[in-house]
Every structure is written in C-alpha cells, then in structure tokens.
Amino acid sequence: MxxxxxxxxxxxxxxxxxxxxxxxxxxxxxxxNRVTTLSGPSGSGKSTLLRTLCRMNDRLPGFSVSxxxxxxxxxxxxxxxxxxxxxxxxGLLFQKPCVFPKSILENVVFGLKYHHPGERARFPELARRAxxxxxxxxxxxxxxxxxxxxxxxxxxxxxxxARTLAxxxxxxxxxxxxxxxxxxSSAIIEELAATLKARCSLVWVTxxxxxxxxxADRKIAFADGRILPHT
Amino acid sequence: xSRKTKDFLIMMALGLCALLGAALxxxxxxxxxxxxxPALGFDFLFTAPGKFGExxxxxxxxxxxxxxxxxxxxxxxxxxxxxxxQTEVLRPGKWNxxxxxxxxxxxxxxxxxxxxxxxxxxxxxxxxxxxxxxxxLVLAVMILPTVQTAVRQSxxxxxxxxxxTARALGLTPWQRVRxxxxxxxxxxxxxxxxxxxxxxAGETAAIMFTATVFSGVLFPKSLSDPxxxxxxxxxxLAQEAVDPAAQAAAWGAGLVLISLVFCLIGLxxxxxxxxxxxxxx
Numbered sequence: 338m339x340x341x342x343x344x345x346x347x348x349x350x351x352x353x354x355x356x357x358x359x360x361x362x363x364x365x366x367x368x369x370n371r372v373t374t375l376s377g378p379s380g381s382g383k384s385t386l387l388r389t390l391c392r393m394n395d396r397l398p399g400f401s402v403s404x405x406x407x408x409x410x411x412x413x414x415x416x417x418x419x420x421x422x423x424x425x426x427x428g429l430l431f432q433k434p435c436v437f438p439k440s441i442l443e444n445v446v447f448g449l450k451y452h453h454p455g456e457r458a459r460f461p462e463l464a465r466r467a468x469x470x471x472x473x474x475x476x477x478x479x480x481x482x483x484x485x486x487x488x489x490x491x492x493x494x495x496x497x498x499a500r501t502l503a504x505x506x507x508x509x510x511x512x513x514x515x516x517x518x519x520x521x522s523s524a525i526i527e528e529l530a531a532t533l534k535a536r537c538s539l540v541w542v543t544x545x546x547x548x549x550x551x552x553a554d555r556k557i558a559f560a561d562g563r564i565l566p567h568t
Numbered sequence: 569x570s571r572k573t574k575d576f577l578i579m580m581a582l583g584l585c586a587l588l589g590a591a592l593x594x595x596x597x598x599x600x601x602x603x604x605x606p607a608l609g610f611d612f613l614f615t616a617p618g619k620f621g622e623x624x625x626x627x628x629x630x631x632x633x634x635x636x637x638x639x640x641x642x643x644x645x646x647x648x649x650x651x652x653x654q655t656e657v658l659r660p661g662k663w664n665x666x667x668x669x670x671x672x673x674x675x676x677x678x679x680x681x682x683x684x685x686x687x688x689x690x691x692x693x694x695x696x697x698x699x700x701x702x703x704x705l706v707l708a709v710m711i712l713p714t715v716q717t718a719v720r721q722s723x724x725x726x727x728x729x730x731x732x733t734a735r736a737l738g739l740t741p742w743q744r745v746r747x748x749x750x751x752x753x754x755x756x757x758x759x760x761x762x763x764x765x766x767x768x769a770g771e772t773a774a775i776m777f778t779a780t781v782f783s784g785v786l787f788p789k790s791l792s793d794p795x796x797x798x799x800x801x802x803x804x805l806a807q808e809a810v811d812p813a814a815q816a817a818a819w820g821a822g823l824v825l826i827s828l829v830f831c832l833i834g835l836x837x838x839x840x841x842x843x844x845x846x847x848x849x
Contacts, residue, residue: 393736396659425738435729437748448737451747497733504737 344369344508344538345390350404352385352562354397359385361562362404367555372530372539374549377559383542386559387510389413390540391427392420409507425452428506428537432513434493436485441477444485444496448504463503470536471499472529491522498529502536509533511541515548527552600822607820616786617796621805621814625821627786631795632828634700634788635779636769639707643715644761646708651720656741656749668720675713682710683774691778700788700795703779710774711764718763722756723749755840762836766829772799798825 345367352360360382367373375383385394390408394400406413408427425448436444445464449456456463464481468474473495477488485496494514501509515523530539530552543549549556558565615624650667658664686706687698696702726749734744750757780800788795798821805818 391736393732398659398661421738421740423738424736429736431729431732431736433729435727435733437730437733447734447747448739451737451739451743501737 342369343367344409345540346405346407347386348405348407350386350389350402350406352382352389352394353399353401353403355399359562360389363562363564365557365564367538367540369538370534371554372534372541372552373555373557374553375540375542375557375559376544376546376549377565379544381559382562383559384512387512387540387542388429390508390510391424391429393424393429395420425504426506427508427510428501428504429510430494430498430501430512430514432516434490434497434517436488436493436496438484438486440482441485441488441496442481445499445503447500452504464499467499467503468496470502470529470533471495472525473499489522491518491525494518494522494526495529498526502533506537508538508540511539513542513544516544523548597826600819600826603816603819604821604823607816608823612817612820613824617783617801620783621809621811621817625798625801625817625824628796628798628801628821629824629828630787631700631780631797632769632799632825634795635703635707635775635797636765638700638704639711639768640715640761640765642704642708643712643764647712647715647719647760647764648757650712650716651723652745652749654720655723656745671713671716675717678773679710679771680773682706683776683778686710686774687778697792698778698781698794699792700779701791703775703795706774706778707768707771710771711768714767715760715764718760719753719757722753722760725756726752755842758839759836762832762839766832766836769825769829769832770799772803776800776803798822798828 343366345365347363347365350360350363350365351358359380363386375387377383388394389402389406390413392413402414408423411418411423413423437447439447442461442464445467446460449460449463453459465474465478468477473492476492477483477496485493488496494517498514515526518526527548530541533539534554541549541552612624613629614626616627617623617625650671654664654667658667683706686709687702690696690702690705691698696705730748730752731744734748739747775797776799779794780797781794782796782800782804785793785796802818802821802825805814805821809815809818
C-alpha cells in the first residue's frame, strides 16, 4: 500500500526574526488526512513554523524565510502564489478563541460572505454543516442570532473552528487550540480531531505531550528550532 | 510633612488645575451667553444682514456651514485614505512614524499661515481667488491632521485578533477593510469628522482673507464668489463697531457660532458613546 502523499513539504527551511534563527534548516514532510502534532518547549519555533505554512508571519518586522515551503504542491513564497487563496485552503485556528461581535450565524458565515458571495442562499445550510463538524450545532441551533460573545470560551473556540471549516480547508493548522480552555472543552476539541482528519489534514501545535499521545497519528518534537531525531 | 498630607496637597493641586480649565470654559460660555442672548430672536436668526451691524445672521451662518461642510466633505476621503494607507499598507516602522510626525507637525502650523499659503497655492496659482472654494480648500487642509489622526487612532484601536482572524480566513486587504476595519472604527470616523468640522467652524484667520467678506454678497452663486461667515462678521463688528447695538449683534453672532461648534462636539460625543455601547454588546 502506498504512503499518503505529503500535503506539506519543507526543504532546508530556516525562519529568522532579524538575524536570530527561530527554525533552523528543517526538512519535513506531512502526510494528508493525518493528525500531526508539533510539540516542544516555548520558543522552540513550532508556532512560527505553523504560521509560516499559511504566510501569517509576513507582516512581522524582521521576519525572513529561506529554503522551500511547499503546501498542497505549491511553493507558498513563489511570486505567483495567491496568499488569500492559500489561507482559504489552509485554515488556522488560534490559541485564544476570537469571535466577532456579531451573531453566532454571522460568525460562521463570515469568511463565506467574501469567498462565496454568490451562494448566500446556501449559507444557512453551510453554516449548519460547519457547526455540526465543530460539534456545536446541538448547543446553538435554537439561538443562531444570539451574540457570539455570550458563548463560553470552549464554545467560542468551536465557533471559530466552525468558521474556518465553513471554508472547507484542505489543511487545518491549530496553534495550541485548547491552551486557554477548561479540560471538558479541550476534550471535545480533541475528539473532533479524529473525525476532522477524514476531511482535511491537521497540524496541531501543543505543549502537552499527553495530548499529543492522545490525538496524534504522527508526533514531531521540536527543540531549539530543530526537529528532534526519531520523531 | 506626612505622606497623607503630601497626597492631599498633590490631589488639591491637580483638582485646582482641572477646576481652572473647566472654569475658563465656563467663564467664556457665560460671557458669550450673557452678552449674546439679548440679540437673539427670530429676526436675528432668520433674516438677511442689513446695514453695518444690523439685520440677522442667517447668511453668515449658512456661509459658515457651507465652508465647514465643504471642508469636511473634501477632507474626509483624504483622511480615510491616508489612515488606511498608514494602518493597512505601511508596516509599523520609521516610515509610518514619519507620516504620523508630519501630520502632527501640520496640526501645529499657525492657522494664519494656512491662510497665507492656501491663498498663494489655491487663490493665486490655481486661480480660485478670494472665494468660498478657496476657503473650503484651505480649511480642508487645515483640518486634515485632526480628522486623519482621529480616524487612524480608531483604526489602530481595533483588536489585532480581529485583523489576524480575517487574514487567516483569506480575506483580501480590501475585504478586511470592509469586514473589520470600517465597521469597527465607525465611531472614530464620525467623531474625527465632527471634531474636524468643529475646528473648521471655529476658524477665522485661515479664511479671513481667502474666502470671506463682511458684506456685498449674501450667498455665493458661483465657485468664485466669496461667502459671508459668522467668524468674519464677529471679527469685523468687534473691531469696528461703536454702536452698542452692533456690538450686541457681534455677541449674538458669537453665541450662534459657539452653539454650532458645541452641537458638532455634542453630536460626536453622542455617536462615540452609542457606538461604544454597541461595541460592548
């Protein structure tokens, strides 16, 4: 049986803030439809690497990249790369849940309004599907017009996940998505990982080795900007 | 001296400073109200001016509104574009700081110099002469730093997490402006414009010799006509009137002008407060 083709391929990638390398000469391939965890101590470069995959570090002063970062068969730093399309195909979930001061429904369709403006009639259906995928539908189906900020932290994080999933990303990047949540909410999001990997590839940054053990198909450990051997 | 006494004295000194500022404003308002009130009446507010210092101030008030609103309409797109350029295009750094410094410096230029330079550039080189159009152009440049700074600060106050989220969802810069920046900074936009309008409405020196006359016209009929304004009306009467009735008319015009300015400031505070409440919901 053939190994799944890689959706992410890094070749001699070095990431710097000014002159200081944060990630140093990393080679890596990440397979499709798997949960891959990146773990390591603070400052080991895992979040910087994660954000580089969807070019979210571009505006940081002094940030530079060398080597080749290939995502979904495309060199993300090639001049021909459409960054906005890349970010639609490669969703990113942040550590702290961020919901807009709008209704729950408005939050879910936030990205859809701009990427699929002609499909407004389908938004309720797409929103429902995304909320179901994020495991939130049952809790909010009767109050979709309620303000999103009234949800608990854990629900807000799943709402943010639904908003990202609504765009049907092929890769989902999660930057310590449970770090600011209570254990119960964390467990719900961890369980979602197992079902979501059928639809997209997950790259999950975590500090917690036990969490990596629970969710990962493949674990990658970072230290001092390098991948530790045998991971 | 004990620490408690020292704290008390410092608190008193600070309170005195605050009281002095408020008292000065109170004194100015009371003086204008006291002296201007007797002149107010239907005829004064709604009729055309008569001989020197006689008649109403309707056309002066309309002239002031024309210059103020014209300047605001011209300035707003410039201020918005420039603020968006600074916040969305320029990265934080020395170029961004330089633009801010230049705008702050522009704010510090004496307004009479705006009048002189504005007349030279617009009135002479662009051949708009002494006209309400020149006045609008001069005032628009003069209030640009006030409006731009207020607009930019309201954009910079948008939580970075909103911007990051919109970026991560693949919105283009313009989509991000529409989806996040403009809706979240609407209070700042309105406040900035109204504060700019209030400043323009109160300005005298910059329009004195570029846009306004004391008499000879009522309302401009073409772009090259000058306008009557409350500011010029007050200045001329205050300098030249010897008749007590004309002096009272100057105070009355002052009261109308200050009411106009306070209406704009009050409106901006109201909109800011309402939007602050809505943003918290």
